[in-house]
Amino acid sequence: MADYSYNQVTPELIEEFKKIVPGKVFTGDEINADYSHDEMPIYGKGAPTVLIEATTTEDISAIVKLCFENSIPVIPRGAGTGLTGASVALHGGVMIDMSKMNKILEYDKENFVVRVEAGVLLNDLAEDAQKQGLLYPPDPGEKFATLGGNVSTNAGGMRAVKYGCTRDYVRAMTVVLPTGEIVKLGATVSKTSTGYSLLNLMIGSEGTLGIITELTLKLIPAPKETISLIIPYENLEDCIATVPKFFMEHLQPQAIEFMEKEIVLASERYLGKSVFPQQLEGVDIGAYLLVTFDGEDMESLEEITEKAAEVVLEAGAIDVLVADTPAKKKDAWAARSSFLEAIEAETKLLDECDVVVPVNQIASYLTFVKSLESNYDFTIKSFGHAGDGNLHIYACANDMDEAEFKKQVADFMDIIYKKAAECGGLISGEHGIGYGKMDYLAAFAGETSMRLMKGIKEVFDPKMILNPGKICYKL
């Protein structure tokens, strides 16, 4: 590993920044403490020396060039909703707040794309596209992340089972490289075999290879109708076993989420609203599927619903509750969307993982994870995307010493990451590596792949100034 060192940001340099973006440069007490951490405070341990609100690609380029010349770390930050510390300024330096570049620039309805600044929030694009009769299919749980952040982690979300992940919707991007150079990658086309895919390399690179400033994203015509089903089961095994049957029957759900009883109860405490039945026909419910179908008209959706009901009831579901009005659908999905907040609201110490395993391994994997609970002083809560094997597993504690919590969690994570690999899965489905998961990535990927990743990082960032100490390169 090469030796990299950084310089302090000097007052002269701050003056230079102010000349480039007057009124957008902040230091010291002007910087809110929120900029020292993301949504997972356990990974918060560094504040930037300077915070700059992003304005244009050209301004960012000028700022990064100065940082490159002076060996100053640069950390791009979206809305700070990450869960692995990827946007934390571990080595100080200049943080660029991308959430200020938040304009939806242009819809191209003939080619079904939209051009946006990278700081646009997912929720804002989703709502705006809907008004145009269009759908931006990626639907990560956190609606108030920036699209640049979504691309940087290849965020997946609820609808990945039918529509794929963020990667599948990125047609083109403008990037400021660690040298300050600006490159445009991709085009408004769906096919490409035009050299190494720098576009795909940038996707999921968590702000370590370049700062994404503008995106051209694919849209699709919005399905006219949706219908959601709440499907209760006695236990998680029965619940998960149903999942492949949806596909074999060509039912094409837009989303299939699973949730265990405990997390549903936490959500109901948080929202003060009960949506999911807890007992049915004398049976205690242990787990649920929440399934959504989309289509062109209610008639065909009702047909699909009937077929789906037949399939799941035969496979052990206790009942099928149809959410066919806007209010019912909203309640069911609001419950699902509040899981993380519900956990946060009643938990002092929190860590999580978002492994992804083959769909037919979910049940046995979760049974294994649950079996570990008695070894630790924290509790384990889980939910996730049953259609694609992406599991969110939370270690939660209220009465533990932080150091002890971290120690026990490290042990727990080590075991469950290894198990995920044994099951043919991966370390992270959508949250990324940041710096919180670096050791697990290294153990999983192996020396050769890590050498390649480090080599790629060095090619893009010869002075190691961009978001240093993340993914593959410890500093």
Add this chain to the structure above:
Amino acid sequence: MADYSYNQVTPELIEEFKKIVPGKVFTGDEINADYSHDEMPIYGKGAPTVLIEATTTEDISAIVKLCFENSIPVIPRGAGTGLTGASVALHGGVMIDMSKMNKILEYDKENFVVRVEAGVLLNDLAEDAQKQGLLYPPDPGEKFATLGGNVSTNAGGMRAVKYGCTRDYVRAMTVVLPTGEIVKLGATVSKTSTGYSLLNLMIGSEGTLGIITELTLKLIPAPKETISLIIPYENLEDCIATVPKFFMEHLQPQAIEFMEKEIVLASERYLGKSVFPQQLEGVDIGAYLLVTFDGEDMESLEEITEKAAEVVLEAGAIDVLVADTPAKKKDAWAARSSFLEAIEAETKLLDECDVVVPVNQIASYLTFVKSLESNYDFTIKSFGHAGDGNLHIYACANDMDEAEFKKQVADFMDIIYKKAAECGGLISGEHGIGYGKMDYLAAFAGETSMRLMKGIKEVFDPKMILNPGKICYKL
């Protein structure tokens, strides 16, 4: 640029190879002349010193290690159906014929994937999957390419408009790196945010970053029915203008191909069969769309067909001919699939490009290309994927001197590649860069992107032995 030099393959080294893969090592006259070129003979200008039939990942690893130690070029070759010289041994060395690793290893019907050796032909997987009730959606025109070759060019094909490209169906792969190390990338999951996507970097890298030996590919349940429409128009402009309307009406065609009259006539001469009408209602037909829809039952397909007919007739189509029997569908698509062979059969000198432009630019782009024809002594024929803007443009000559042909084609390509970029398109939709298109890639991508690509190549291949002189690195 660093200085790389290669050693000759010595008799001793050949003996070493023979120890690793007895009976699979060929030299001199034992090597068929076909191994000196791909499907585009104009890019054939190098023969390997040694040809080795691939057996296992481990054997390839052992062979590549020897080549790495001895600085011998290694060139992986699939079925040799490429169109840019990507598999030509420009610097001699060892060619590894991957088409001999052609076993379909295992279907996993719960996770909807199949594991194959990289030398399996697309056609073989397509037919075998169909027998299992499954569909491998990518459908490049050349059915007798290897799947490893498809992945190496991110092949697109007919069904990309609905189902995406090869990239979207690669879940995992085993790769032998230029150092001989074996890495496994990806997993049987659809979501990932697990470090830089080496998997996606490998896809489309045309055998320059590693030798793909095994693939885990995504399958989908096979649609139960398909129906095809032949839609004749007076001219290409009207024809192309219809295309976005299919999407706005949510009709989701599986494929939309356009073809000009001249290429249809060539195909009919080649096949001795007339499928497409040449005059209708007193109007001379100038262009056609060939559209396929898929679905669960004929009833819903007939509804879609009716709606599609309404839309296109209103937009200027002369008629809509329905191919709803297996024989009619086969004839229509056989005509489309024979275009390249039909051109080859009546052409002595041939070069091509496969630019991709935004869908709403196809008509004006092709009008521009056609307007250049009078400047040259060759004729221009075109067809392509109207749904995704991927155009196949052929320069064809029978009475030209080869040097003069190459000179004129270089001039022509230079102009049309520049125009594609101006239209917001890319150099290649699916054929790749190989060595035939390197100058055009360099001009299009620009210095910075090319520096990054070269840097990546150096990280993977420090001695520059794997498929040297392709994509980004001239030697």
